[in-house]
Amino acid sequence: MDLITLHGIEKTYQMGDISVPVLKGISLAIRQGELIALTGSSGSGKSTLMNILGCLDRPTAGEYWLDGQETSKLSSDERALLRNRKLGFVFQSFNLLARTSAIENVAMPLAYSAESLSEREARGRAAEMLGRVGLADRLGHLPSQLSGGQQQRVAIARALINHPPVLFADEPTGNLDSRTSEEVLQMFEQLNSEDGITIIMVTHDPKVAGHAKRVIRIEDGLIQGDGAVADSSPETPGGAA
Ligand SMILES: Nc1ncnc2c1ncn2[C@@H]1O[C@H](COP(=O)(O)OP(=O)(O)O)[C@@H](O)[C@H]1O
Ligand SMILES: [Mg+2]
Numbered sequence: 001m002d003l004i005t006l007h008g009i010e011k012t013y014q015m016g017d018i019s020v021p022v023l024k025g026i027s028l029a030i031r032q033g034e035l036i037a038l039t040g041s042s043g044s045g046k047s048t049l050m051n052i053l054g055c056l057d058r059p060t061a062g063e064y065w066l067d068g069q070e071t072s073k074l075s076s077d078e079r080a081l082l083r084n085r086k087l088g089f090v091f092q093s094f095n096l097l098a099r100t101s102a103i104e105n106v107a108m109p110l111a112y113s114a115e116s117l118s119e120r121e122a123r124g125r126a127a128e129m130l131g132r133v134g135l136a137d138r139l140g141h142l143p144s145q146l147s148g149g150q151q152q153r154v155a156i157a158r159a160l161i162n163h164p165p166v167l168f169a170d171e172p173t174g175n176l177d178s179r180t181s182e183e184v185l186q187m188f189e190q191l192n193s194e195d196g197i198t199i200i201m202v203t204h205d206p207k208v209a210g211h212a213k214r215v216i217r218i219e220d221g222l223i224q225g226d227g228a229v230a231d232s233s234p235e236t237p238g239g240a241a
Pocket of ligand 1: 013014015020022040041042043044045046047048049
């Protein structure tokens with residue numbers, strides 16, 4: 001079964017009397033365990049589509065099935081619940097709480113999850129997740145005491161703390177230099193291959209898209225390309241989907 005199915009998704013923004021059509025009929029299916037780059041030029045509608053996929057916004061028309069549930073008509077409270085249970089988010093600007101340690105940033109979403117964990121269990125789980133992203137020795141550091149790449153890894157650990165099946169990342173390396181970007185992208189590849197997490201990255205950077213197994217290209221609100229990526233790294237044959 002597909003994890004995500006879109007049927008004829010449209011999004012039109014209303015600016016006073018003017019309708020601004022942004023998504024013009026997007027249909028696609030995504031299976032569990034895919035590593036996808038959603039690309040396209042600036043203004044093509046990537047973030048708008050990502051906001052709908054992430055249940056942050058509703059489409060104007062069309063159906064969005066997520067893990068067997070049709071979501072396009074859910075209330076904002078119902079969407080919030082779904083986001084908390086099924087979706088993780090990573091943003092270009094990391095969005096960490098500044099005066100809060102790495103471990104507390106990562107533990108934060110546990111307070112809103114269905115399970116009620118003790119303080120100690122929550123810290124234990126957050127520490128484990130930080131270990132998973134290579135930051136076992138940075139638990140008490142504040143964001144300002146971490147490099148950009150380390151901050152983004154804290155954000156990834158926080159996004160995954162409730163074990164969502166899907167991770168969305170909107171321009172996740174937009175604020176990172178190329179070496180640190182590589183490090184974060186390798187983290188995504190590892191989480192995808194080892195834990196089977198479905199990852200959807202939004203990017204306008206072909207180098208970032210090169211780390212995906214499938215690239216979906218959107219232009220002017222429509223899908224203009226969708227296909228598996230040939231593995232370009234000569235030393236790792238057989239990596240393509
Ligand atoms: N809230 C909004 N209200 C009106 N127009 C919007 C809104 N959000 C985005 N748009 C318009 O939709 C188009 C696509 O934007 P966006 O999805 O952010 O593109 P991308 O992420 O690919 O750069 C742009 O022309 C933008 O001006
Ligand atoms: Mg965008």
